Amino acid sequence: MTSQGVPQHIAVLDDEVDITQLLANYLGGQGFRVSQVHQGRALDALMAADPPSLVLLDLGLPGEDGFVIARRLREHHQCGLIIITGRGDAVDKVVGLEIGADDYVTKPFDLRELLARIKSVLRRVAPPPTTSSTAVAPPAVASAPERLRFLDWELDLAARRLANRGGVEVMLTSGEFDLLSVFVRHPGRVLSRDFLLESTRGREAAPFDRTIDVQVGRLRKKLEADPDSPQLIKSVRSAGYMLAVPVVGV
Numbered sequence: 194m195t196s197q198g199v200p201q202h203i204a205v206l207d208d209e210v211d212i213t214q215l216l217a218n219y220l221g222g223q224g225f226r227v228s229q230v231h232q233g234r235a236l237d238a239l240m241a242a243d244p245p246s247l248v249l250l251d252l253g254l255p256g257e258d259g260f261v262i263a264r265r266l267r268e269h270h271q272c273g274l275i276i277i278t279g280r281g282d283a284v285d286k287v288v289g290l291e292i293g294a295d296d297y298v299t300k301p302f303d304l305r306e307l308l309a310r311i312k313s314v315l316r317r318v319a320p321p322p323t324t325s326s327t328a329v330a331p332p333a334v335a336s337a338p339e340r341l342r343f344l345d346w347e348l349d350l351a352a353r354r355l356a357n358r359g360g361v362e363v364m365l366t367s368g369e370f371d372l373l374s375v376f377v378r379h380p381g382r383v384l385s386r387d388f389l390l391e392s393t394r395g396r397e398a399a400p401f402d403r404t405i406d407v408q409v410g411r412l413r414k415k416l417e418a419d420p421d422s423p424q425l426i427k428s429v430r431s432a433g434y435m436l437a438v439p440v441v442g443v
Contacts, residue, residue, distance in 0.1 A: 202225070202246055203311070204247070208253075208254050223308060228243070233265075234257075246315060250263055251278055253279060260289070260292060264293075267366065273318040273367060275307075275311065277307075279300040286403075290404060290407040293411070296313075313394065314367065341377045342440070343377060345357055365415070373412055373416075375392045376426060381439075384435065389434070393408075405434075412426060
């Protein structure tokens with residue numbers, strides 16, 4: 194539920210009716226409004242008529258590959274995206290994250306863990322609005338600048354917006370935005386993968402977890418003049434990554 198009492202809308206796309214019904218019943222009991230769809234075309238229609246805040250997407254769909262649907266969602270919509278699939282292959286996970294999925298859950302999954310991941314993504318994608326005009330923000334938040342500039346880029350933390358010097362907005366997924374936000378808050382510091390994953394996803398890295406590496410690669414493609422020779426986000430061997438340019442408040 195949002196702070197205004199309006200249920201957040203989640204779409205579940207899976208060709209197995211039992212799965213969509215299970216998730217609809219469980220998430221509905223947790224205060225969400227859930228739409229069940231079973232084909233990519235049905236999801237397209239839903240996105241046009243009643244767009245959800247988050248999509249749970251199965252990869253193994255008949256007729257249209259789930260990766261194609263995920264890529265289409267990322268090109269045209271800013272909703273949260275969690276891939277749910279029976280494919281446990283590491284390559285599939287990397288491809289899903291490269292396309293822009295916010296998280297990746299393999300079947301069989303624990304409903305409580307899935308709920309925690311959904312809430313985590315929704316907090317990043319659609320933070321609940323403040324309902325009281327008299328609410329006072331904590332001093333640390335109130336004193337921190339909401340807009341930060343580094344080289345030719347300006348990041349608006351409140352609006353979750355990245356723009357270049359000409360004011361042209363660059364679309365970021367929620368995961369990319371959160372990762373960039375951590376970097377601009379810690380310029381010149383080497384940040385480990387564990388720290389970055391904990392700061393953006395609220396969990397520790399598992400062995401061979403490439404989530405942060407994939408997200409950094411996507412950010413470099415959008416921010417760097419030459420992604421193969423990065424000047425903004427630099428790799429520090431055996432330590433992690435570092436934003437290598439100064440950051441100033443606007």
